[in-house]
Amino acid sequence: MIGIILVASFIAIIIVAFASIVEKRLADSIVLSMGVGLGSVVLFFIFQAPDVALTEAVIGAGISSVIFLMALKHLKASL
Structure with a gap:
């Protein structure tokens, strides 16, 4: 059972990383990287x-994604 979950998680990570x-x-790319x-x-x-x-x-999925989204928001506001 664990082997199936392991393989499925690994395949899902690869698919989401490619996406x-x-x-x-x-913004969608940042959210997808959070999924990775x-x-x-x-x-x-x-x-x-x-x-x-x-x-x-x-840190990896939470804080860094929020920082990237905030930076993107500020970049769009300055353009």
Whole structure:
């Protein structure tokens, strides 16, 4: 069962990462990159590393995505 979840999570991360690269709209690309971080959280939990998973969720998927979205908002406001 864990093997199926592991493979599915890995494939989902690759698909979402590719979608993030080819996405034309920057805001959508940022949200998709947040999805890559959340997929990594699942993998870290599967590998029994809850401390790393929590750090990735808070910093990797949370704070950095919010900072990128705020920067994008300020860039659009200055144009």
